[in-house]
Every structure is written in C-alpha cells, then in structure tokens.
Amino acid sequence: MARIVKKFGGTSVGDVDRIKNVAKRVAKAVEEGHEVVVVLSAMAGTTNTLVGYCREAAPLHDAREYDAVVAAGEQITVGLLAICLQELGVPARSFLGWQVPIRTNDVHGAARIETIETVALEKCLAEGRVAVVAGFQGIAKDNRITTLGRGGSDTSAVAIAAAIKADRCDIYTDVDGVYTTDPRIVPKARKINKITYEEMLEMASLGAKVLQTRSVALAMTQGVRTQVLSSFEDKPGTLVVGEDEIVEQEVVSGIAYSRGEAKVTVVGLEDLPGQVSCLFGSLADENVNVDMIVQSASDDGKSADVTFTVPEDDLKRTVKAIEGKRGQIKFRDLVYTGDVVKISVVGVGMRSHAGVARIMFDTLAEKGINIQVISTSEIKISVLVEAQYTELAVRALHTAYGLDAS
Amino acid sequence: MARIVKKFGGTSVGDVDRIKNVAKRVAKAVEEGHEVVVVLSAMAGTTNTLVGYCREAAPLHDAREYDAVVAAGEQITVGLLAICLQELGVPARSFLGWQVPIRTNDVHGAARIETIETVALEKCLAEGRVAVVAGFQGIAKDNRITTLGRGGSDTSAVAIAAAIKADRCDIYTDVDGVYTTDPRIVPKARKINKITYEEMLEMASLGAKVLQTRSVALAMTQGVRTQVLSSFEDKPGTLVVGEDEIVEQEVVSGIAYSRGEAKVTVVGLEDLPGQVSCLFGSLADENVNVDMIVQSASDDGKSADVTFTVPEDDLKRTVKAIEGKRGQIKFRDLVYTGDVVKISVVGVGMRSHAGVARIMFDTLAEKGINIQVISTSEIKISVLVEAQYTELAVRALHTAYGLDAS
Secondary structure (H helix, E strand, O other): OOEEEEEEOOOOOOOHHHHHHHHHHHHHHHHOOOEEEEEEOOOOOHHHHHHHHHHHHOOOOOHHHHHHHHOHHHHHHHHHHHHHHHHOOOOEEEEOOOOOOEEEOOOOOOOOEEEEOOHHHHHHHHOOOEEEEEOOEEEOOOOOEEEOOOOHHHHHHHHHHHHOOOOEEEEEEOOOOOEOOOOOOOOOOOEOOEEEHHHHHHHHHHHHOOOOHHHHHHHHHHOOOEEEEEOOOOOOOEEEEOHHHOOOOOOOOEEEEEEEEEEEEEEEEEOOOOHHHHHHHHHHHOOOOOOOEEEEEOOOOOEEEEEEEEEHHHHHHHHHHHHOOOOOOOOOEEEEEEEEEEEEEEOHHHHHOOOHHHHHHHHHHHOOOOOOEEEEEOOEEEEEEEHHHHHHHHHHHHHHOOOOOO | OOEEEEEEOOOOOOOHHHHHHHHHHHHHHHHOOOEEEEEEOOOOOHHHHHHHHHHHHOOOOOHHHHHHHHOHHHHHHHHHHHHHHHHOOOOEEEEOHHHOOEEEOOOOOOOOEEEEOOHHHHHHHHOOOEEEEEOOEEEOOOOOEEEOOOOHHHHHHHHHHHHOOOOEEEEEEOOOOOEOOOOOOOOOOOEOOEEEHHHHHHHHHHHHOOOOHHHHHHHHHHOOOEEEEEOOOOOOOEEEEOHHHOOOOOOOOEEEEEEEEEEEEEEEEEOOOOHHHHHHHHHHHOOOOOOOEEEEEOOOOOEEEEEEEEEHHHHHHHHHHHHOOOOOOOOOEEEEEEEEEEEEEEOHHHHHOOOHHHHHHHHHHHOOOOOOEEEEEOOEEEEEEEHHHHHHHHHHHHHHOOOOOO
8 A cells, every 4th residue: 555646737637527537547546555645737728717817807917816816727626526536436525725734935926835734634544535635726824825836736746745755646747758858859769667856857947848847856855756657548657766766777868958048149248357247147137047158268368258048038138138237248249049959968877977978979060060058967968059950969869879769 | 984895796707807897896986985895706607617517527516525616716706806906006805715714604505604704804904905705605614615505695795794894785786776576577667776675585585586585684684784786887776774764665665576486286185183284294304495375175175275386496396295195195186387476566565554455456356367376474465376477467566556667
C-alpha cells in the first residue's frame, strides 16, 4: 500500500465523461489498496473564460477579485469528481483551498504556498476516503482566496504530496512522459524512464513544457518522487527522482529548445565603471529576466559589445528601459532580434565527462550553424542560434549524443 | 443616508455588460450617500449548467458535492461586480457565503439560514466600501458549502437586510413590480405601489412568482421593508411593508391564479372513524402538500366524497399513495384531473368588509363558470375552476373588484 497524490489537468477533466474516466483511474488505484489524494485543475477552457470575464469587466482589475472569480473553475471539477467516485462506490469528498486549508502569501494571482494543514486530509484518508482537492488555489491570512498563477495545480499537487509525505506524486498530462527531445521534431526521440530533478528542471524551463518549473523545483527541495504520465493511456510514464535513484547515468539525457527568446546587443558600451551594472540594473527594475550574457571587446578597444537574451515577450520593455537610460548608459547602438532559438544539451552525467561541449560545437559547425551566444551550467550547455536552424540542430545533436531510438 | 441591500437576479447579471449596468445602478445609490450591500445570483443559465453536470455525473449525487459545484456560479458574479464597481471608482469587495459567514443548517441543497455574522460586513461598510455578497449559499457547521435551494438569493438578501438592520431591501427582477394581476391576461392590470407582507405572501405562493414565498415570510417576521423593482428601468417598484405603513387599504389588492394544481376526489369513502385521518396521513407520509379540502355527504348517506387539491407534480405520487392503502382506506372510486386552476382574490381589507365573497361568486356565476372547490383565509378567497376559464375568470374578477386601470 502506498500513499499517492494524483493530479489531472484541464484536458483530463474537460467534460463530465472525462471526469468519469479520471474516476475510474482513481478507483483502480484505490482497489489496489492505495491511499489517494487527487488534485484537479479546472475544465479546459473554463479558466480562460473566467479570465476573459475579468478583463471584460476592467482591463486593470483587483487581483483579489480576479482570484475569487477564477478559483470557481476548480470548485466545479472537484465536486464533480467526488460525485463520480461515489457513483463507482469509492468514498470521496472534495476540498477547496480554504477547506484544507492551503495557506499562501497574499500575492494574489501568483501566490506562493506557505503551509498546508494536514489534519483534515489525514482524517479523510484515515476514514478510507479519497480526498479530491482543488488545485491552483489557496487562502491568504485575511481569509481571501488566492491563486498560484497559471499551471499552479502541478505545484499544489507536489506541495500536498510533500505535506502528507506521499510516496509518489503522479502528474497526468496529455503526453505520456518526458522525451529525449520533442518527438514532433525528432521521430526517433525516446521516452525517458527516469530523470533527475535537476535535469527535469532544465528540460522544463528550457521549453519541454511537461511540468511547471516551479513544481519541479518544489519536488526537488522536498524530495517528492514525481511521475509524469498520460491521462489517456494506462502505462508508466517518466519518473522524476533524486540522483541516488538512478544507477547508470546517461551522459546526456535530452536536447531541449526554446523559441520564445530575443537577443539584444548593446553596441559600443563605453568602458567606464558601473556601465554594465547600470544596464542590467535598469532591466531588473523592470522585472525583465535576463538569461544568457556575453561581453566582448569592441574594435576600438575603448568600448565593449554586450549581448544578452530576454524572453521575447519582454523585448519591448527591455528596449524601452535601455533607451530610457541613455543619459546614464553610454552606448553607440542598440540591436535586437526575436529571430533566435536557444538549444540546450542536458545531462547530470556531463559533470564527470569531458568532451560533451566539443561534440555540440563540432556537430553544429558541421551543419554550418553559427553559434551566437553560449552559456553553460553544471548539467547543461546552451547555445543561441538562428531560428531557421532549430529542427536541423536538434536532430543533429540528438543523433550525435546517441539518443536516437534504435 | 440609508442602509440598503440590493439584490440582482440571474438575468440582471447575465453577462459582463449587464453586470456593468448593475454596477452603475449601485454606484448611483452610493453617490446619493447610501451604504449599500449587494446580493447576487449566478449568471442566468450558469446554475442550470452546473446542475446538469451533477446529474450527468450521477443521477443520485451527494448533496454536499452538488452544493460545492453549484455555489461556484455566484462566486463568479460577485467577483466581477466588485471589479466593475472599482472600475467606476466605487470601493467594493466580494464576500462568499463562508467569508461573511452566513451560517446555515446542514440540509444541503435546501439549507436554512441560522445566523449571519455581521462583523466583516459592518467593517466593510464602515470603510466606505460596497459589500458584494454571494446569494444562495452559506456554510454548515462542518465547514462545507451549503445552498439554500432555488431562488434562495432573495432569502439571502432579506436575511442580510435583517442582520445588518438595513432600511430597505431592494429586489431587482425582470418585472417592474407587483401587479393587481397578471398583465399578460389583463392589460388593464395596475402596478401596486404598496402591499402588505401578508398579501404578498398570498400573491407569491398563489403564482405571482415575483418574490420567493420564503423570502416574503422572512421579511414579514423580521420586518424588513422590501421593494420589488425592475433591473432594467429606473423607476420605483412595489414596496412590501407592514400593514401600519399603508393608510388607506384597498378591500381587494389583487387577483392571483395558479395553474399547477390537480384535483382529486375520493368517492364513497366509508363513514367510519379514522378514515379521513388515514387518507391524509398517507399523503403526509409521502410529503404531498394538500391545499384545498372539501367533504360532502354521499347520496347513500353512509359514505362521503372527499375532494382536495395537490400540486400537479405530486398527482402521481398522491394516487399511488392512496391506492397503496386500499386495505385501510375504504372507498368506491378515485377520480382526479389536472385540468383545473385556482383563482384567488387577495386583500387585507376584506377582514373588515362584508360581501367580498359574494362579488366573487356572483361574477363567476354570471359568466357561467362553475366553482368546484372553495377555500378561504382571513385575507383571501380561493376557488377552483376548470382551466379553460382562467382568463375569463381573472378578467371578470379584476373588473368586478374595481382594479382596472382607468
């Protein structure tokens, strides 16, 4: 007997028939003798409809009221699943965020979970019932509903799993696991059976989009064994675990890519103290998240070119922020483009293996792909290349690192 | 400056544009210096959709889960109205049932309000803000959401008005007030400016359908001055008040009719002790609400015919219940029909006026309408007639009692 948290997303609970399917899946786990807590999102489309209402009501709206409105979505699905489970003879009851309660800070619309009280959930499980908990929502100190921001239900599930010391947190999605790369680009991509938190974090934040970055980070710090699996097929998915659970580590686990990047180059930045700090300070003030950074000396030797990447959505704000500081930041020109992609090779094994970067550079050079920016961490190497080379680069690297399915 | 509770129904908040209109109306009252609490229903159609989901999930569903699901409807509208009010520069915040809290018993799906805590609402008003409260919902002792049953938002509004000692409770509907009779039948029907609780109660339960019977009863016992008015036009409606507020009382205030009735006659019931008690006992056991009752001696002198009315929806159950007791209840035949209508003349003035009944009987006789059953209370006379005479009877009585608009 294990204690399992199961999270189902919006498409898995998109209508009552699908909710009935979720109920069958949960009932099966209960029959196998497991204690189950289910975490649900709203029906696919519902949250968008509710967000649309708020925008229609006022372009700039009170985040507390927004939270009250959008939290209604999960309220509907948890009640319905509890009904479907009971219909199958499985005792169950629903919990809204404030009923658990899941306590958060008061940053409405993007709240962080502070504590989850387990008394009510433990009582429910002890009575042999399935607890069906509304994801994405919590309650602030002033008794008002908060939401965790988009995709927050994954975070709710992992946080609940940590709080009740669950053996595993299953995240059901519309894909059947994490792949070595995007199968739409590389048909020979393989499903990964086990991946470390660190790798998953790089894969998720680099665009693998299977699990919310924030939930992976939480799973890592709390040590929650997390499984990504399909809500439509009945087979094992990808298990996200600590490094100690993976005996034979691959050097490279996967190739990720991220299209939503923009490259900005500040040309001829004067070589004076504080210029770079002033540049990035102005971006930090605007809450722009800068990713890769390269600085190179200019031809004249008295100035430098600074190149960096930002999310494409933040490009306008970035340019505006820098132009707005023209008095303090002294530079010749500002060049930018959204026509770039970041491609990353990820693997905890590369810590103990030399030559991983070289394979990447050789492979790209062989295909005639020019690398614009490079950045590395302990377990990944990322390069920025022209967007038109995305598929070519990903396919070539997937083969070069021996990831193709045989 | 007055303290006013304003309640808007489902059609008044049917979409965001209509919610914006409600906001304007509330803003106007605030500008006039009033303290305002708003009570809302769900968007028209939403509750039906949610109820449909529950039925689709399971024909017989846990009422506690049903309540959690359907309460989501009001959660959406209160948040949106708060946003719309803020957009107009009117400080406002939403309250769900559990946030007020509105405490109810635990009869899920048809809960009764026990107490309404006023601390949070009073604080909100003292801060100069409009409190926007979700109607129809409350919270039971075990911290689970309850709903008050269909039309419960009227009851929420009146109960809140009583709790915060409001000067008036305005119920906005899609009609502009209470009429002397149904204007679709009698074009000369007049809007009533003031009506007593007792009369309104008779009018509502007799089919005038403007205000929920339960909310009128509550307004009467709590002495809440209640106004029924249009949410689409800006003019006074009908004020429902105590008798002391109405100086010159009309003898008859209105003519009501109710189609959903069925007549049942137990023919040749044996004249033995306990037979009638056994007959109506069997119906009480089935929760059938018996309305008018007439007993007449049979031709043979040894038995009696008992005629009574029940809601048409309960006719099948009624017949089944009586047939099921054939051993204990001794009778010759059971005759029933749904082809009847109850027509009532209502007015507190008839207490002190003789001849009111006679006008009714004369008028109907003149038109050749046969009266099947009669029942009376202090302030009303009801007759049961064949359904085909509905319009004819209502029009004739409206004229006979001098209610036609000049």
